Amino acid sequence: MEDWRKDQEIVVMEGRIKVPYRWAAGEVGTRYLQALRDEMRFLGTRCPGCGIVYHPPRRNCPDCERECGEWVELGERGTLLTYTVVRRHHPQLSPLPLPFGYGIVRLEGADTGFLHLLYEFQEGELRAGLPVEAVFAQEREGSVLDVRYFRPVREVG
Numbered sequence: 001m002e003d004w005r006k007d008q009e010i011v012v013m014e015g016r017i018k019v020p021y022r023w024a025a026g027e028v029g030t031r032y033l034q035a036l037r038d039e040m041r042f043l044g045t046r047c048p049g050c051g052i053v054y055h056p057p058r059r060n061c062p063d064c065e066r067e068c069g070e071w072v073e074l075g076e077r078g079t080l081l082t083y084t085v086v087r088r089h090h091p092q093l094s095p096l097p098l099p100f101g102y103g104i105v106r107l108e109g110a111d112t113g114f115l116h117l118l119y120e121f122q123e124g125e126l127r128a129g130l131p132v133e134a135v136f137a138q139e140r141e142g143s144v145l146d147v148r149y150f151r152p153v154r155e156v157g
């Protein structure tokens with residue numbers, strides 16, 4: 001059968017779809033976000049099979065599929081694994097004044113990293129392996145953005 005579309009012009013329309021959504025965080029997500037909001041504590045879960053401590057916490061291990069029933073308290077400091085610096089303002093996508101960064105941070109006591117914002121760093125300071133610490137928001141509402149961002153650890157004294 002002949003393809004009737006082969007000689008047709010393809011008209012492309014540019015657009016942006018905004019999709020607001022709400023859903024329950026679930027049992028594991030709720031406990032995690034409550035600890036962030038109410039106690040400014042990070043929690044992870046440990047897999048009883050392979051011993052991996054997941055942060056953010058997971059109900060089930062994606063490697064061995066066991067249920068991760070053990071909760072583990074993590075530090076509010078961690079290690080920057082990788083990052084990028086944003087130097088161009090975008091009116092809808094810039095959560096902090098420029099320059100800020102996005103980084104993967106592995107918290108003390110965790111085996112996995114998670115994506116968060118980076119701020120209060122000097123030009124050229126960011127590197128893989130840099131110790132970073134969480135800066136919590138004054139007003140917290142049960143979101144991962146109850147942590148405003150991570151910044152390089154500054155030792156006092």
Ligand SMILES: [Zn+2]
Nearest residue numbers: 047050061064
């Ligand atoms: Zn496992």
